[in-house]
Amino acid sequence: MLAAGLWAGSSAAQDDATSLTAPFELHAFVSQGFILSAKNEYLANSKHGSLEFSEVGVNLTKTLPENLRLGVQLFGHDLGPFGNFAPQFDWYYLDWRPRDWFGVRVGRLKMPFGLYNELNDIDAARVPILLPQSLYQADHREYLFALAGGELYGDLHLGDAGSLEYRAYGGTLPAQPPGSRPGVTVTRAAVPYVYGARLLWSTPLEGLVAGFSAQVVRFDWDVVLDPALVGALEPLGLLPPGLTYPMQVQFRVPRWIASLQYTAHDLDFSAEYSRWTGQFRSPAPALFPPHTVNERYYAMASYHAASWFTPGLYYSGYFVNVEDRHGRENYQHDLAITTRYDLTDHWLFKLEGHLMFGTAALDNAQLNVGRERKDLAPTWGVLLVKTTAYF
């Protein structure tokens, strides 16, 4: 009833959205997908097919006088062991934009990182079901997508040189302990800070956008080791003698990404290259390697062939450690072919196939239980189907 009232008011809101008496504008989406994989479990227990691939979101936005806007989105999802339909505030904000070149927003905000980080939940806003997973990992949404804090942003017009969109942000993330490992338990987790910025330059060449994003996040963990593990590691010199527990571990991740996008009428092409550095500080450096750099990239193209049909494809690559590119557990290449069918203006259907080489991203302890990445099938495949309704 409430939704019906809000929806009925939506067109009125369009007439004069800044009026205090105008209702909120309402938007929503519902998605249901299916994942079937061959040889390895992927994102869910998918080898026998999984329907644990659902998303629902409802958002309200209100434009106020004096350049103010506020909005909130409720979101729930289920993706294998992730989400489990727990409703959460996906984002909420108070936005004040007195000038085109300067705006401020505070609240829980989607983080701009690369071209598509903010779209990872939004099936209707992209062609593929899964964005290139080397960069936009669906199973890492809790700490890659949104922060609680503030952001400065704006659009600068550069005359003949095009225009520049800037966004700079800082805050914190929900502190969730990382997935457990045998013998290792994280008893406390915190994120003291995350900060970063993104520049997107719309070049004078029509449709060509170049971007650069950088971000730093730090995780603090209290870690307890199982006595049996301590007993095994101490004689090998992998743990300093007399170590007290829980031990404090800091994990700092500086990362950057360079982006290029070209849109020419119905053709869309994008490519990105990124490096993430993992810097551990702990009393047991043999267990937590102090410095690792991983590499991620992709190239993606899609063509809006008809009003109802958009095929696309991408190649995505991921290396856990740029110093060691050999062995199936250290790389993952993903060749994807995807099709999007727009059945109506508010309902779409997608079909997608992936051919995978390597197992580097299959690191979730709740999937492929009892098998190390080096023991998983090196060549494997995934088929996905998804339908989404939205307005």
Place this chain on the structure above:
Amino acid sequence: MRSTAHGKGRQRRAALATALALALALLAVGWAGAAPAPGFRVITHPGNPALSVERAFLADVFLKKTTRWSDDEPIRPVDQGPDSVTRQRFSEQILRRSVFAVRSYWQQRIFAGRGLPPPELESDEAVLRYVRSRPGAVGYVSDRAELAGVKLLGVN
């Protein structure tokens, strides 16, 4: 003898250059004559002092990257429905994107909490009413619409 030959050569080159210039001029006139009509007209509120705008400015207005006129009046853009031929022409020629790409852009903005698209109205008459009644409003209508109570805005 040699100077006569040189003179004839110079005359031939001059004649050739004149013919080339004439051909290019005719071609340019032909192109200009053959240029298709845009299929839409851009209109604004009669109180808006602007007489014309750059295409890129208008594109930024409809993507809400630019939100104010030069006199600081807030810009209120209004679109036509996604199936409208006028919308398709405006989108291709001003935004240089298909309606599908523009709708995709707004889906991204809506569900990432980055903004709302201009209202979509279903007819020329509805757009005319909207623009007529709101200072700062800008929209577009088909060639056949009667522009009573609004101002035609030139696009460079």
